[in-house]
Amino acid sequence: MTNDNSTLPPALVVPPLTPFDAALNVDRAALASHVDYVVDVCHATMVVAAGVETQEYHYLPFDERKALIRETVAAVGARVPVVVGISHPSFRSAIELGQLASSLGADAIQLLAPLRPFGGAPATAELVRYFELIAKETDLPIMLYLNSGPGADLSVDATVELAKLDRVQFVKESSRDLSRVGRLIEEIDLAGHARYLTTAQMLLISLQLGGSGVTMPPPLAELGAKVIAAFTAGDTREAARLQRQFSLFPARWMHCGLMPVMKSALTALGRGIGSPYPPFGALTEDETAQLDAFLQTTDLGKVTAHHA
Structure with a gap:
């Protein structure tokens, strides 16, 4: 099945980060406030509920993961579509989460192409069967x-094969490899199989090549919304100026991990939701100070100063 994606506006798919309280339970009030920021300030066109690694859902027992999904869907409140993460090595557990998503009125489900649970890269036929089940x-x-890393490293051919499945309507890909990205846009998005979504670093070039948008966490998403708005308005110079800010942020701090950098950046911008789930991910004082100083040179920092 093929679809015409050429007339659809660029998508900004945003996974809210997960706040934890002192007992390491999900802080529901902080989550609801953070989702408001994602919808109202970052202008997400779709919100991810417990679907990507930056959301730290993998630390949660299965029942608490389901609770995080419910609370995220409730916090969005049908203001924008929600895609629910159902990734799991067991297709039965993924189905259980998918059925929960449907019962909550979600708009789509997100599924990581898995590694073999017993080790090694899966064959294309195994992945097709997994998705079909x-x-x-x-x-x-x-x-x-x-x-x-967390999922399988697929070839372009395997990726295109999965994108051709009738139920696959979106492909979110994280390689940041321009050669690969360009080919996938041609063979998936422009071929009408599914909407191709990229990363922050590849946003503008992907839009220029015909891709459908991006998935990125906050506060990157706040800046991503500005790139998309400038591109949509035909202001290429402004879109490029904004996109350049992704050249150093978060790349300069990625040795710390994307999620810890995003949580630290939110704190620096006055939108903090707490620290990463311990024991991994804390930035040093020097790294935090450097990140804070850099953010003040970006459009994100200028907005913070304006509202201060």
């Missing part, structure tokens, strides 16, 4: 999520 027992469109 889940699609058979769920009724929502699927966002194929590609992130090598």
Whole structure:
């Protein structure tokens, strides 16, 4: 099945980060406030509920993961569509989460292309079967999520094969490899199989090549919304000026990990939701100071200063 994606506006898919209280339970009030920021300030066109690694859902027991999904969907309150993360090595557990998503009125489900649970890269036929088993027992469109490390490192051919499945309507890919990105845009998005979504670093060039948008966490998403707005308005110079800010942020601090950098950046911008789940991810005092100083040179820092 093919679709015409050429007339659709660029998508900004945003995964809210997860705040934890002193007992390391999800802080529901802080989550609701953070979701408001994602929807009202970052201008997300779709919100991810417990679907990507920056959301730290993998630390939660299964029932608490389901509670995080419920609370995120409730916090969004149908203001924008929600895609629910259902990734799990067991297709039965993924189906259970997919059925929960449907019962909550979600708009799509996001599914990481998995590694083999017993080790090694899966064959394309195994991945197709995995997705088909889940699609058979769920009724929502699927966002194929590609992130090598936590998930499988797929070839372009395997990625295109999965994108051709009828229920796969979005492909979120994290390679940051321009050669790969350009080819996937041609063979997936422009071929009409699914909407191709990229990362912050590849946002502008992906839009120029015909891609459909981006998935990025806050506060990157606040800046991403400005890039998309400038691109949509035809202001290429302004879009490029904004995009250049992704050249150093978060790259200069990525040795700390994306999620810790995002949580630290939110704190620097006056929108803090707490620290990473321990024991991993804390920035040093020097790293925090350097990040804070850099943010003040960006459009994000200028907005913070304006509201101070």
